[in-house]
Amino acid sequence: MGDEGVKNEAMEIMGLVQLLPRLVVFDLDYTLWPFYCECRSKREMPKLYPHAKGILYALKDKGVNVAIASRSPTPDTANTFLEKLGIKSMFVAQEIFSSRTHKTDHFQRINRRTRIPYNEMLFFDDEDLNIDAVSKMGVTSILVGNGVNLGALRQGLSNFSQNHSSSERNKQGRGRISKKSSSSETEEE
Numbered sequence: 001m002g003d004e005g006v007k008n009e010a011m012e013i014m015g016l017v018q019l020l021p022r023l024v025v026f027d028l029d030y031t032l033w034p035f036y037c038e039c040r041s042k043r044e045m046p047k048l049y050p051h052a053k054g055i056l057y058a059l060k061d062k063g064v065n066v067a068i069a070s071r072s073p074t075p076d077t078a079n080t081f082l083e084k085l086g087i088k089s090m091f092v093a094q095e096i097f098s099s100r101t102h103k104t105d106h107f108q109r110i111n112r113r114t115r116i117p118y119n120e121m122l123f124f125d126d127e128d129l130n131i132d133a134v135s136k137m138g139v140t141s142i143l144v145g146n147g148v149n150l151g152a153l154r155q156g157l158s159n160f161s162q163n164h165s166s167s168e169r170n171k172q173g174r175g176r177i178s179k180k181s182s183s184s185e186t187e188e189e
């Protein structure tokens with residue numbers, strides 16, 4: 001299936017869900033592309049996983065923002081590759097830096113930059129420690145086994161709407177008391 005075919009199928013999958021995330025965040029190594037970019041030369045021409053581009057285009061078409069959260073120690077190479085692939089300008093936030101935390105600091109920065117609350121985000125990554133840490137922040141987080149693909153997208157959207165409807169129910173149940181805690185996600189507004 002080419003990029004266009006994947007994009008059409010991704011659009012169909014998104015058309016079936018009632019609620020889309022406002023932001024989808026991707027890891028780079030072994031999520032968008034099948035290698036560690038620190039092991040590559042900038043001069044190479046990188047390749048994405050086969051479904052990655054079609055999914056990115058479909059999200060853009062549906063008005064869903066996309067961002068990157070990567071712990072790569074070689075942001076230079078990562079940026080060069082994103083440019084070569086012609087997708088760099090698609091991302092509203094790109095947090096690419098090595099860190100000791102499992103991407104919680106990446107997500108704090110993304111939240112500050114985009115003002116999008118954690119429970120409006122969907123995240124794809126291939127490392128379970130990142131998935132554990134980031135899902136505790138309230139982000140719907142999906143572990144990918146072989147890069148991001150249509151199956152992962154379908155699962156992500158379905159988990160997202162489940163998480164979202166249960167958090168909405170909690171909010172309503174807690175009434176006014178919830179106001180303070182729910183606003184802490186966008187404290188600086």
Ligand SMILES: [Mg+2]
Binds near residue numbers: 028125
């Ligand atoms: Mg990775």
